[in-house]
Amino acid sequence: MQKIEAVIQPSKLDEVKDALLEIGVEGMTILEARGHGRQKGHTEFYRGREYAVDLLPKVKLELVVRDELVEPAVQAIITAARTGKIGDGKIFISKIDEAIRIRNDERGEIAV
C-alpha cells in the first residue's frame, strides 16, 4: 500500500484522471495548489509596477493504491502529464502503514 502524490500542470488534470481510472485506480483526491520547482515564474504588470510571480498554479493529486498498482499508476501519470517542457511537475511515492474506511472500520488494502 503506497501513496502517490503528483504535482502536475492544471491543464493536464483531466487526461491524468482518465488514465488512472483506466488502469483500475478507484479513488483520488485533487487539490488546487501553488508552487514551483526549477521552473521560473513569470512577471505581471499592474500600472507599470512589475510583480514576479514565482508560485504558479498547479494541481496536486493524492492517491493510495495497492503495491502492484503503483508502477502502472506512475506510468499512467507520466504518459498523460508529460509535455516535455519545464514545469511538468513531480511524483512522490511513500509507504502507507494503514488505511481505514470510516463507514465500516475496514482496514488494510481493502479499505483503499
Added chain:
Amino acid sequence: MKLCLALVLAMAAGVRPMPMAAQAPAATQTVAAPASQDARIAALEKQVADNATAVAAAQSAGDNGWMLVSAALVLMMSGPGLALFYGGLVRKKNILGTMMQTFAMMAVITVLWALVTYSLAFGTGNAFIGGLHNAFLHGVGLLPDKDYAATIPLQTFMVYQLMFAIITPALITGAFAERMKFSAMLVFMILWAFLVYSPMAHMVWGKGGLLNATLGGRFPCLDFAGGTVVHVTSGVSALVTALYLGKRIGYPKIPMPPHSMVLSFIGACLLWVGWFGFNAGSALAAGTLATSAFVATHFAAAAAAIGWSIAEWINHGKPSALGAISGAVAGLVGITPAAGFVSPMSALWIGLIVGVFCFFMVFFVKKIFGYDDSLDAFGVHGAGGTLGAVLTGIFANSAINPIFGAGKATGLLEGNAHQVVNQVVGIAIAWGLSIVGTLVILFVVDKTLGLRVSEADEREGLDLSQHGEEGYDWAH
C-alpha cells in the same frame, strides 16, 4: 434651446388641443356660444395660458425624470462602482475596509448635506462660500430655483448635487488605501466636506461664486460637471494625503498586486455608465445639451481607453485590462469639465490626450517621486482633472453651448484666449484650497486620533482590524 423646446411643444399643443382633457370643455364652450368678441378673446387668452402651463408641466416632468435617473446613476458610481473598482485593486485582506470607506461617504455625507453642507455649497453667501439660510434644507422645496435649474424642483437639484459631494471624498480614499484608521477617515472626510468641497462647489457652481461662469463670477471658469470641483480637489487632496501618511509597510518591495481584476473591471464599467448621469445630468435638463454632453462623455472615454492601451502596448509589450479600464476612467475625468461645451470630435481629442497623459503620470511620474498613491487617485483624477480643465478652455465652443451669449467666442480655438487664463485661475484655486485644507485637516486628525492603523493592524488587514470581518471566508 429650452425656449425652442417650449415653442415646439406649444405649437404641438396648439394644433391638437384635444389631448388636453382639461381644456376641451372651454374650447367647446367658445365654439357653442360666440356671445361677444370680448368673451371669445378672453376664452382664447385663457386657453393660451392653460397651454403654456401644460407645456411647462410637461417639460418639467421630462427634465425631472431625467434628473432623478441621473442622480441615481451618480450614486451608482460610488456604490457599487468605485467601491468595486478600488476594492479589486487592493489586497484581499483590505477589500471590506476599502469598500466601507466609500460606503461610509454615502451615509455620512448625505446626513451632513441635509444638515448644513448643501447650504454652504449652494446657499446665498459671498464669493467663497454659501451662507446658512438653507441649513436643515430650509427653503429647499419642490418649486424650482430659477438661477440653478428653472424646470426641476429645487429638491431634485439638491439631491443630484449631493451625489457629487459623496463621490468626491470617496475618490480620495484610493490614495490612503490599506493603511488609514476608519475613525480617522470619517473625521477627515467630515472636515474635508466643510473646508474643501463646500467652498469649491460654491465658488464654481454657487450663486455669486468667484469662479461661476453664469451667475456673476469674477473669473468665469468653465466646469460643466466638476473637473475642478470634483477631480482636481479629490486628486490633489489624495496626493497630499499619500505624502503625509507615508507608504504602506513594505512598499514598494513587497508585491501588492490587485487581488481581483474582475471586481475592478465591473466597477470601472459601472463608473463609465454612471458617468452619463454625472456629465449629461449636469445639463440639469433633458434637452439637447444633455445629448451633447452624453455623446462627448462616451467618446472621450473610448478614445482614452485606446490612448492608454496603445501607450502601454508600446511601453510594456502588452495591453492590460487594468490599463484599458484606467484609461477609460481617465478619459471620463478629462471630459468632465468639458462635457457640455465641446463637439464630439473635440471630445475624442480630449480623451486621447488625457488618456496618454495619465498613463505617463501613473507609469513614470509616480515612480520618479516614489510616493505611494496606492490606487492612483492623483495620477488619474488630479492629473486628468487638471489637464481636462485646461483643455476645456481650449476646446469649448459656442456652437455647442453659447454660455457667454450667442456667437460669442468661448474657448481658445474659437479665439477667446482669455478663457484659458480663467481656467488656470480656477485650477490654481482648486489646487491651493485642496493643499492647504487637506494639510490642516490631516494635522488636526493626526494630533488627536492618529491617522494610521498600527503596524500589526496594517499587516493583519483593515477588514479584520477595523471591522472584525473578512471579505472572503474560505472555511465555510
